[in-house]
Amino acid sequence: MKSLGSIRRSFAPWADPKSVPFIAVKNVTKKFGDFTAVDDLSLNIYPREFFALLGASGCGKSTLLRMLAGFEQPTSGEIILDGQSLAGIPPYKRPVNMMFQSYALFPHMTVENNIAFGLKQDGMPKADIAARVDQMLKLVKLDKFAKRKPHQLSGGQRQRVALARSLAKRPKVLLLDEPLGALDKKLREETQFELMDLQQELGLTFVVVTHDQEEAMTMADRIAVMAHGKVVQVATPPEIYEAPNSRFVADFIGDVNIFDGTVSSAGNGTVEIATQSGFTVRVASAELPAVGANAGFAVRPEKIRVGRDRPACAPLNAVQGEIWDIGYLGDMTVFHVKLKDGKVIKASSLNAVRAVEDPIGYDQEVWISFDENAGVVLKD
Amino acid sequence: MAKLGSALFNRLVIIIPYAWLLFFFLIPFFIVIRISLSETAVAMPPYLPVFDLASGIGGIIDNIKQFSIDNYIWLTEDALYAKAYISSLWIALVSTFLTLLIAYPVAYGMAQAPNTIRPTLLMLVILPFWTSFLIRVYAWIAILKPEGLLNQLLLTLGVIDQPLIILNTNWAIYIGIVYSYLPFMVLPIYSSLEKMDHSLTEAAQDLGCTPIRAFWRVTFPLSMPGVVAGCMLVFIPAVGEFVIPDLLGGSETLMIGKTLWNEFNANRDWPVSAAVATILLLILVVPIMFFQHAQSKADSEGR
Numbered sequence: 032m033k034s035l036g037s038i039r040r041s042f043a044p045w046a047d048p049k050s051v052p053f054i055a056v057k058n059v060t061k062k063f064g065d066f067t068a069v070d071d072l073s074l075n076i077y078p079r080e081f082f083a084l085l086g087a088s089g090c091g092k093s094t095l096l097r098m099l100a101g102f103e104q105p106t107s108g109e110i111i112l113d114g115q116s117l118a119g120i121p122p123y124k125r126p127v128n129m130m131f132q133s134y135a136l137f138p139h140m141t142v143e144n145n146i147a148f149g150l151k152q153d154g155m156p157k158a159d160i161a162a163r164v165d166q167m168l169k170l171v172k173l174d175k176f177a178k179r180k181p182h183q184l185s186g187g188q189r190q191r192v193a194l195a196r197s198l199a200k201r202p203k204v205l206l207l208d209e210p211l212g213a214l215d216k217k218l219r220e221e222t223q224f225e226l227m228d229l230q231q232e233l234g235l236t237f238v239v240v241t242h243d244q245e246e247a248m249t250m251a252d253r254i255a256v257m258a259h260g261k262v263v264q265v266a267t268p269p270e271i272y273e274a275p276n277s278r279f280v281a282d283f284i285g286d287v288n289i290f291d292g293t294v295s296s297a298g299n300g301t302v303e304i305a306t307q308s309g310f311t312v313r314v315a316s317a318e319l320p321a322v323g324a325n326a327g328f329a330v331r332p333e334k335i336r337v338g339r340d341r342p343a344c345a346p347l348n349a350v351q352g353e354i355w356d357i358g359y360l361g362d363m364t365v366f367h368v369k370l371k372d373g374k375v376i377k378a379s380s381l382n383a384v385r386a387v388e389d390p391i392g393y394d395q396e397v398w399i400s401f402d403e404n405a406g407v408v409l410k411d
Numbered sequence: 412m413a414k415l416g417s418a419l420f421n422r423l424v425i426i427i428p429y430a431w432l433l434f435f436f437l438i439p440f441f442i443v444i445r446i447s448l449s450e451t452a453v454a455m456p457p458y459l460p461v462f463d464l465a466s467g468i469g470g471i472i473d474n475i476k477q478f479s480i481d482n483y484i485w486l487t488e489d490a491l492y493a494k495a496y497i498s499s500l501w502i503a504l505v506s507t508f509l510t511l512l513i514a515y516p517v518a519y520g521m522a523q524a525p526n527t528i529r530p531t532l533l534m535l536v537i538l539p540f541w542t543s544f545l546i547r548v549y550a551w552i553a554i555l556k557p558e559g560l561l562n563q564l565l566l567t568l569g570v571i572d573q574p575l576i577i578l579n580t581n582w583a584i585y586i587g588i589v590y591s592y593l594p595f596m597v598l599p600i601y602s603s604l605e606k607m608d609h610s611l612t613e614a615a616q617d618l619g620c621t622p623i624r625a626f627w628r629v630t631f632p633l634s635m636p637g638v639v640a641g642c643m644l645v646f647i648p649a650v651g652e653f654v655i656p657d658l659l660g661g662s663e664t665l666m667i668g669k670t671l672w673n674e675f676n677a678n679r680d681w682p683v684s685a686a687v688a689t690i691l692l693l694i695l696v697v698p699i700m701f702f703q704h705a706q707s708k709a710d711s712e713g714r
Contacts, residue, residue, distance in 0.1 A: 100617060101617075102616075122613070122616045123619045123621055128618065131613070133608060135608060135610040137614070148615070148628075200619070
């Protein structure tokens with residue numbers, strides 16, 4: 032199979048104002064009694080997109096997925112799929128299929144019959160069913176296991192049966208609820224790439240719910256970070272990581288250091304923030320907050336340099352501290368640096384050479400510094 | 412030492428159920444078979460031969476030589492017994508089916524009920540056991556008799572203009588059995604439905620099943636172990652049921668439990684009644700053994 036990388040890179044329908052969303056979630060609210068699971072949420076998902084709903088448990092991502100599948104009806108608002116409103120359409124009439132977190136394989140049926148189940152409901156001719164089941168089994172590399180029952184399969188195999196079953200009807204949209212949650216780490220990483228390839232190969236729209244940010248970052252074209260029933264940010268994985276739009280997103284995705292302070296100057300595409308840690312941060316920013324406003328500055332550990340010498344840029348974007356903890360991870364070393372005000376900063380540096388003469392050790396005085404474009408301003 | 416002790420303990424634990432079976436099932440069963448091979452006699456106990464250890468091994472061998480299968484031949488000669496067996500099986504079959512029809516929706520409703528009220532519902536199903544079985548069957552006489560509660564209610568409501576004759580018919584027996592054995596059907600079905608993963612029916616719907624089809628294709632097949640267990644728990648005791656046909660059934664109702672009672676008490680013919688009991692056991696056990704054999708074969712084929 033030819034590499035699909037180039038297709039993937041040029042795929043950005045959300046940036047094109049002319050493209051029509053495949054799934055449009057419009058001001059959807061879902062309440063369970065007093066509890067609002069999904070709160071006035073709007074989203075557009077485009078054809079052939081691999082879309083991830085990411086959030087902690089209880090953020091409403093699963094409820095949103097269940098509304099797409101038809102197991103829950105929105106309290107208000109509307110979901111449009113391929114130009115058609117899904118209001119009042121029961122799950123068995125929707126052109127979407129779901130892969131369940133527990134896989135929900137029918138224990139009394141063989142792998143083959145599990146995959147054929149949906150096709151039989153549609154009254155497909157027997158020969159066609161057999162051909163389709165064969166094709167699906169090959170797709171998920173389970174042709175040898177057709178006659179087995181689910182309990183005779185390993186977790187990874189079950190996951191693939193569930194996938195094959197949900198793909199057998201060629202749904203317009205495949206919904207995946209924590210698809211890799213039950214797999215061990217190694218299998219999960221392999222399966223992530225298998226899923227991506229499969230999605231490209233079949234040209235389907237995937238909506239995946241996950242609480243695992245790594246999974247979302249690896250697989251998705253775009254990620255919607257959710258909290259308290261609302262979407263906090265929808266963006267591609269690099270945007271989410273490098274340009275989080277809020278303190279919540281910055282904190283939720285990956286490791287981050289946040290310095291609080293007040294804006295001391297703003298203009299010419301740079302913002303200066305006087306931090307509470309006693310130094311000034313100058314950061315390149317397209318958005319300019321008002322001078323005097325409270326603001327945060329977020330910078331990822333891998334963008335912070337740690338050194339014994341006073342950097343040239345000091346006192347801008349640099350501050351002194353003391354090595355508090357060192358974590359050696361092999362490929363990189365993580366330093367915890369305690370600043371004068373007691374704040375502990377995480378900085379990681381790549382171990383590019385095997386042995387360093389006189390490495391930075393515990394309790395040493397060091398300077399941490401970063402570039403003007405290393406971090407982002409977070410408005411409060 | 413601790414390991415040895417726990418191994419010993421494990422063995423003892425296994426012995427308890429086997430010992431139970433031996434003392435309360437196998438030994439009484441062999442006594443019944445032994446009596447069924449004897450002849451009736453005007454004596455105490457009322458059959459011959461009687462083993463006497465004082466007569467020595469030779470005496471016992473002589474006694475064994477007196478065993479005959481005459482009683483079993485007798486059962487085949489009188490059509491009464493065959494009719495009683497068939498009628499018992501039929502009544503038990505109909506009652507089991509009716510019980511299933513009522514118990515399944517009850518169990519399904521209980522399994523669908525919110526977690527908080529399930530223990531209460533379970534309690535309500537078990538509650539009748541706190542009253543004597545005999546009293547509850549007597550209560551049905553008061554309900555079903557021509558001037559009973561049911562007829563009065565229906566007459567008052569104007570549904571009927573003359574009392575229904577239910578008591579002392581087979582219908583009264585069906586009602587009695589369905590009522591008495593309902594919990595034995597509800598509980599196993601409930602337990603198989605209750606542990607079912609709810610996402611299975613959702614998956615079936617997601618794949619294009621209407622809720623009703625999803626029930627028949629997924630929920631019902633998966634509850635089969637509970638249904639089979641419930642049916643056996645009702646059918647087996649219902650075949651040999653004595654109290655319900657005796658109290659609610661009519662004089663012409665033929666059930667093997669009643670026949671056995673008559674042979675044993677009215678005729679004082681212990682050997683024939685022992686033969687009746689032995690055949691009843693065979694009629695029940697042999698099909699169940701075949702069924703279980705087929706079941707385990709089907710299970711292992713799936714592997």
